[in-house]
Structures are given as C-alpha cells and as structure tokens.
Amino acid sequence: MSKFPLWKYFIILCAVVAGFLYTLPNFYGEVPAVQISGSRSAIVVGADTIAQVNASLKADNIQSIGEVFDGKTLKFKFSTTDTQLKARDTIQQALGDNYIVALNLIPASPSWMSSINANPMFLGLDLRGGVHFLLEVDMDAAVKKTLDKYVGEVRRDLSNNQIRYGSVAVVNGSVLIQLRDEATAGQVVNQLKKDLPKLQASLDGNNVKITVSADEIQVIKEAAVKQNILTLHNRVNELGVAEPIIQQQGPDRIVVELPGVQDTARAKDILGRTASLEVRMVDDDRNALNQALNGNLPFGEQLLDEVNADGSNTKILIKNDVELTGDNINDAQPGFDENGSPSVNIGLDSVGASIFKQVTTNNIGKRMAMVLVDHGKSQVVTAPVIRAAIGGGQVQISGAMSVQDANDVALLLRSGSLAAPMNIIEERTVGPSLGQENIDKGFHSVLWGFLAISIFMCVYYLAFGVVSVVSLGVNLLLLIAVLSMLQATLTLPGIAAIALALGMAIDSNVLINERIREELRAGLKPHAAIEAGYGHAWATILDSNVTTLIAGLALLAFGSGPVKGFAVVHCLGILTSMFSAVLVSRGIAGFLYANRRIKKLYI
Amino acid sequence: MEFFKIKKDIPFMSYGRLTTSISLLTFILAVFFLFSRGLNLSVEFTGGTLMEVQYSQAANVDQIRGELDKMGLDQASVQVYGSAKNVMLRLPNKQNANSATLSNSVFNTLKVGSPDVQIKSVEYIGPQVGRDLVNNGLMAIAFVCIGIMIYLALRFEWRFAVAAILANMHDVVIILGCFAAFQWEFSLTVLAAILAVLGYSVNESVVVFDRIRENFRTIRGGTVAQIINNAITATMSRTIITHGCTEMMVLSMLFFGGPSLHYFALALTIGILFGIYSSVLVASPIVMWLGVSRENLVKQPKRKEEAVV
Numbered sequence: 008m009s010k011f012p013l014w015k016y017f018i019i020l021c022a023v024v025a026g027f028l029y030t031l032p033n034f035y036g037e038v039p040a041v042q043i044s045g046s047r048s049a050i051v052v053g054a055d056t057i058a059q060v061n062a063s064l065k066a067d068n069i070q071s072i073g074e075v076f077d078g079k080t081l082k083f084k085f086s087t088t089d090t091q092l093k094a095r096d097t098i099q100q101a102l103g104d105n106y107i108v109a110l111n112l113i114p115a116s117p118s119w120m121s122s123i124n125a126n127p128m129f130l131g132l133d134l135r136g137g138v139h140f141l142l143e144v145d146m147d148a149a150v151k152k153t154l155d156k157y158v159g160e161v162r163r164d165l166s167n168n169q170i171r172y173g174s175v176a177v178v179n180g181s182v183l184i185q186l187r188d189e190a191t192a193g194q195v196v197n198q199l200k201k202d203l204p205k206l207q208a209s210l211d212g213n214n215v216k217i218t219v220s221a222d223e224i225q226v227i228k229e230a231a232v233k234q235n236i237l238t239l240h241n242r243v244n245e246l247g248v249a250e251p252i253i254q255q256q257g258p259d260r261i262v263v264e265l266p267g268v269q270d271t272a273r274a275k276d277i278l279g280r281t282a283s284l285e286v287r288m289v290d291d292d293r294n295a296l297n298q299a300l301n302g303n304l305p306f307g308e309q310l311l312d313e314v315n316a317d318g319s320n321t322k323i324l325i326k327n328d329v330e331l332t333g334d335n336i337n338d339a340q341p342g343f344d345e346n347g348s349p350s351v352n353i354g355l356d357s358v359g360a361s362i363f364k365q366v367t368t369n370n371i372g373k374r375m376a377m378v379l380v381d382h383g384k385s386q387v388v389t390a391p392v393i394r395a396a397i398g399g400g401q402v403q404i405s406g407a408m409s410v411q412d413a414n415d416v417a418l419l420l421r422s423g424s425l426a427a428p429m430n431i432i433e434e435r436t437v438g439p440s441l442g443q444e445n446i447d448k449g450f451h452s453v454l455w456g457f458l459a460i461s462i463f464m465c466v467y468y469l470a471f472g473v474v475s476v477v478s479l480g481v482n483l484l485l486l487i488a489v490l491s492m493l494q495a496t497l498t499l500p501g502i503a504a505i506a507l508a509l510g511m512a513i514d515s516n517v518l519i520n521e522r523i524r525e526e527l528r529a530g531l532k533p534h535a536a537i538e539a540g541y542g543h544a545w546a547t548i549l550d551s552n553v554t555t556l557i558a559g560l561a562l563l564a565f566g567s568g569p570v571k572g573f574a575v576v577h578c579l580g581i582l583t584s585m586f587s588a589v590l591v592s593r594g595i596a597g598f599l600y601a602n603r604r605i606k607k608l609y610i
Numbered sequence: 611m612e613f614f615k616i617k618k619d620i621p622f623m624s625y626g627r628l629t630t631s632i633s634l635l636t637f638i639l640a641v642f643f644l645f646s647r648g649l650n651l652s653v654e655f656t657g658g659t660l661m662e663v664q665y666s667q668a669a670n671v672d673q674i675r676g677e678l679d680k681m682g683l684d685q686a687s688v689q690v691y692g693s694a695k696n697v698m699l700r701l702p703n704k705q706n707a708n709s710a711t712l713s714n715s716v717f718n719t720l721k722v723g724s725p726d727v728q729i730k731s732v733e734y735i736g737p738q739v740g741r742d743l744v745n746n747g748l749m750a751i752a753f754v755c756i757g758i759m760i761y762l763a764l765r766f767e768w769r770f771a772v773a774a775i776l777a778n779m780h781d782v783v784i785i786l787g788c789f790a791a792f793q794w795e796f797s798l799t800v801l802a803a804i805l806a807v808l809g810y811s812v813n814e815s816v817v818v819f820d821r822i823r824e825n826f827r828t829i830r831g832g833t834v835a836q837i838i839n840n841a842i843t844a845t846m847s848r849t850i851i852t853h854g855c856t857e858m859m860v861l862s863m864l865f866f867g868g869p870s871l872h873y874f875a876l877a878l879t880i881g882i883l884f885g886i887y888s889s890v891l892v893a894s895p896i897v898m899w900l901g902v903s904r905e906n907l908v909k910q911p912k913r914k915e916e917a918v919v
Binding site: 456510570 | 728736738754758799805810824845847848856866867870
C-alpha cells in the first residue's frame, strides 16, 4: 500500500477544521432583537442613533444585551421576547417615523464568528414561519394607465394653448384627439411635438392620433415592474418586517417573502392594494344627478359612492377628468381635523401644489372630490366645498374614516402607488409552530437514519465500518458547513435532501469495502487489498455520482419553490460525499494501516 | 459478518425472459392505473387553496363542512390529519372569484364558529402557476433522461445508455402507477423524489455496467451471458447493502418526518425497491439483447503502422 501523501492529509485537516468552524454557529440558537434602519436612503443610522436608542432604553429601564451595527442596520439584542417587544415600542417612540423598527431574531453566536462570516444556516419560510407571495403585474393595466396619463397631459397642453378640442380619449391602444378641422389638427401636431416631444403624434383626418410603439410598450412594462417593486419595498418597510425578500421573477412576476409575519390578511391587504388618490370635480346639478340615478349618465361623468360617517353610501356625480393624482404627493400623515375626526394630511410637490392652486382658484364655491381608487373601485372619501384658493401644497382630507383607515390610507399614499395592479397568484403561509415542528421532524429523520446506518455499518464491516461512519460524519459536517457558508436557504425538502444525501453517500463506502473484501478473497495481502479496493472503486464512484448530479442539476434548473430548496442541498451533498468518501475515508484507512504490518484486516 | 457468500455465479441472464415478463406486467398495470384513475395531483399543480388549521380541541368536521357550504364552497374537501385537532381544507379555484383572499374569508368564517382556531399553513396556487409547474416538471424529466443518456453513451456505449434509461423510466412509471392506484397525493416534492431516485438507480446500473466492462477486459473467453452473470453476482452484495442503507434513511423520514415528508419518503421507498430490481434484472438483459460484445467496450490497440522504406 502506497503511503498517503502528506498534502492530502493537510487538505482533509483544513476541510474538517473549516467544517467545524462554520457548522458551530448553528448550535448557538438565536436571540430576540430589535432591528433599526432608515425608512429612506437619506436617513442614515449611525453613532447618534445608537446613543439615542441607548438613552431611551435607559430611561425606560430596559436592559439590552448587546448591539450589532453593520453600517446600514442597527440591531439591539434582548434576553427575552417580552423585553424585545417593550424595547420596540420605546425605540419607535424615541426615533419617530423616519426609522423602521422591526422585530427580528439574530444568531446568538459570538461576534468573532460573524466577523469571519460564520453564520447559522438561513432558514426558509417553512422552517421559521412567514409568508411567501408570488404577484403578477397586470401589464395591460400598466399600459392603459400610461395612456391615461398621456390623455391628461394632452388635455392640459391644449387648454394651456387655448386650442379647442372635441375630446381626448384612449381608443384601441392609442390616444385619439378629436378636432374641428384638419388645420387645427396640424396645429395640434406641431404644438405637441414642441411641448411633449416623447409622444408620437400624427394626423388622422380631422383628428390627431398618438400611437405607442412596441418598444415603448416594452419600456412601459419594465418600468411598471420596477415601480411596483419599489413601491412594495416601501410598503414592506412600513409593515416593519426584518428581512424581507422582494425580487423580480420572469418578465411580469414579483416574489415577496416576509419571514415572521403572521397577520397575513393585513400583509396581503397592504401589498395588493393599488390605492391612488385622484382629485376630481363634483357635478352638483340636481337634475343631472337624478337623471344619472335613472340610468342616464351625462357624458364624461361617473356616478360614485360617497362614504358617510355612519358607514352608509350616498351617490355623487363626479367628472371623469382627473385634476391631480397621487403621483404628486410628497408626504401623507394620519392626523385629526379641527372637529377631532381622523384625517390624512397630504403634502404636495411643487407641480402638484401649483395645479392644486390653479384648480381651487378656478372653482371657488364648487365641490371638489377626493377619490380613492383601490382595486379598480373608486370611492369618494370626502367632497368639500372650495371656499378659497389653496396654495402651499398642504391638503387635509377628512371624511368618514376610522383611525385605522386614516393610518392605512396615509401609508399607501406615502409609499407611492403601484404602476399597475397586481394579483397574488401564489401564496404560502407557515405558522411559527409548524416551522418549529418541521425543524424537529427533519432533525429526527436525519438523526435516526444516521444512527441506524452507523450501527449497521459498524456491525457489518467492523473496523472499516467505523472508517465509513467517520467519513459519513465528516460528510454531514461539511454539508452543513457549506450550507452555512453559502447562506443557502434551508427548507424542509432541503433537510430531506440532507438525509437522502447521507443515505446515498454510504454507497461509495459500501462499494470500497466490498471491493476490499473481494480482493482479500482473491488472495491479496491486506495492504494491497486496501490499495486495490480504493483504486478500483474510484471510477465507479465518479460515474455513479455524475448521473445523480445530472438529476440534481435538472431539479435545480427547472424546479421552483420547494423543489429548488431540495435541489441545492442535493447537489451540494453529492459533491461533499465524493470528497469525504474518496479522500477522507482513504485518509483514515491510510492513517490506521499505512505504517503497520497487518496480519488480518477487520472487515 | 457477511450476508452474501456466493461461490458460483447466479445465472441471471437465463431468467431474463421471466424477469422481463414480470417487469412488463407491472409496467402495464401501472400504465392502466395511470389512465383509469389518474394522478391525485396536489394543489400546486391544479391550483387552489390548501389550508391547515388547528383547533384546541378535536375539530368538528361536520360543522366546518356546514360553514363552508354556507359560503358556497360545497366543492371543498375537509379532512382530519395527524391528530383530531388538525384539519386540512382543500378549496378548488373558482372562476371570477378573487381566490387570493379566499383563505382569509374562510378563516374568518371558521373563527366565528370557534374562536380558538389557528392557521398552521396556507398554500394558494393560482391557475397560471400550476400550468408552469407541470411544464417545468416535464422539462426536468426530459433533461434528466437526455443528460444521463449522453453521459452513459460517452462513458460506455449507446447500448448501455438505452438499456439504463429504459430500465429506469420503467421505475418512474411504476412509481407513478402506485401513486395513481392508491390515489396518494402527487406533489412537487414527490416529483423531486422521483427525479432523485432516477439519478440514483441509474447509478445502480452504472455499477453493474462498470463491472461488465471490467470483466470483458479481465476475463478471457466466456460468453456475454456468463460475463454479465458474473458482474451481477459480484456486485449484488454491494447493491443490496447500499440500497438497504439508503432505505434505512428513507424509512426514518417516513416514520419521523411527519406528513410533509410522507409521500416524499414513500416515493423514494418504491423507487429504491424497484430500482434494485430493474437495474439488475431489466437493464442487463436489455444490454444483452441489444447485442453488446467485447469489441464494443474494449478498444483494440491500434496496430502500429510501420514505415515502408
């Protein structure tokens, strides 16, 4: 038997030490923590924040057991979940709305471990509890919304230039402007080319047609998904989730994962809502209203519900023309009006403020409706009479709202509106108790399976059985270390894959041991038999692992959700098992037998 | 300790006709069940809502059914699982209804009847997603088959590739047949198990093939059948012990893994059992019938061309 080279021992030693180091954090468990980050990029968390939080905690007599600051987010650890909850409220109060204060669990491992990136495995939602959503963006609606915006812009431009027009409307995917004659149409085309150069205006008889190219539609769609992801980020931040994942998947889908969120109804509501605000004028003509109630809707108007204080609805006639939209909102905060009923206080940007001033100046004495558009339903929140022109861009809307309504509306307006409505096409919710149950069950499966195999191998192959079990143990160690190092998401199917990886990895050892027995039977001396056993087995081990790896890669490529979690671990498990079976078990055998004379091999 | 002390080669190839007939029979049976009963596809494939709720006392299934009926969900299935406190609700997707919010309204209704009810998990899959999953699943199986065939054809020879894939697809069909026959739930994790076991049993065939190739090199003389018999006999001990060990792990998952891993482990169990059978007793006869010979595997050393002066 040739001597096992020293450098191979060195590799094994390095792998095992690294394996221990990176597996270790998984045994420390987690401590409750409060996580603080800025709600906008402009808001920086720094030394000041730490001091501020510490002062407020001290004032309320709450003991923190340490803090972690990674340059962006600040985490305060607490010994119990009770103090964690208390601390959250204290910190939120001290820091105000500009900071996101969320509950989190962070690894309890010593800080030198995280400094070498040795962190516990990242648990998937099925193990830690939480919600997973797959949302699909309604692209047709995104395109339509952009066209509607063009209609508004064109209308405003024509009014500003005092050009009279019949109507501006979306017809068959393009904007059609009806005009008196061809001369006016030509004038409009030129005017639009000057004022709104991004639009492709062309003559169409007496009318002007604005078409949207396929490229532009593509751009609109991409922008819609981006805008929606941004808005979702804002909303999730408002919900106070510690480690949310928001990612684009495919051309029109968005994945949202909210670990630890239990109130899924509210999460769903906030995420899926397309609330946007529109300021439109009210038609107070009694006759027109009666006509409309009888089904004779005047042209360019709409019959909507106005919510009363007692929760009932009154019909109200609203003009279709939108004067101002939520896009011009800078800030929205819940508050109370002078009568003490809940309100939403809105701050407009400069464009919004000037439009609002113009509208209120032109319509003194008339009623203006604040219409909340949510999930395709328009509802009038309030329709006050304009008593004077309102400048400065500060608007208060109050109507029949509860405090919760005011909070939600403010949140939605603040976090921006979605570019297009989204539908939830997949949802997975896992309660926290089920998460722990899954961890326990997965752990027990691996434990008992491993024990059963170990006992059998030791009884059946004696000394070489022990070698196999040790190398299988190293395999498990390395697999968990690699998973911790890569921070790959571990799910229940992932744990199943760990179990299966161990069950399959024993194959290599059996192959080697059987071969050694066979060589002994054929009359080889112990050293030669070991040598031949490992030598012959290698080619077979490689072949059989490659076929298993092909299946693993296919699962990785085409699998989604639970299958992906399985596939990642499965593939990694094949790699670590090849390493441990070939190198580690060979190394141990070499260590045991290389420099000794062996009379009889215990196998 | 040694279980298999076999002195003489077992003439597996002479049982070839018998073993292939058994395979053919089970195969036909499996196909029959697949067509007559069909797979009991999980919510992931069909779309719909799956809710697990937990009560603090034994759940009143009739009451839950009544409440669901009142909501117009008479197609919903209500099933107690695990313990009497756990209930699983399956709600099919309805057209023109906002399915995503269905779970919320159902939960609220259940809460009116008994305030102690808790959500353990919710899974909602829209119809679009289900279609994608079916397509991806079929793609994955195709990818695995083609990938393995290419690898075996390169490493061995096309006859081995064809034989291995035939033997192992036969396993896949039999697993599917079992799921159809007993109406076990076929979910994404079961699909993962099937693909994993496909790779694993091919590995079984590879071990035997490897030995066949080696025998062609080392054993002078002897018919193809004798060589294959020797290869199978020599690897049999390893085959059974390896699969036994893997099976121990899988059984551990079946017993301790709870309902989430139940069908996953079941698919693996069937896959491993039939995997042994098919890779030994189906793949090898096919290789023989395809006419494998020493010349296919052992490269003849090229004759040196001597320069003619």
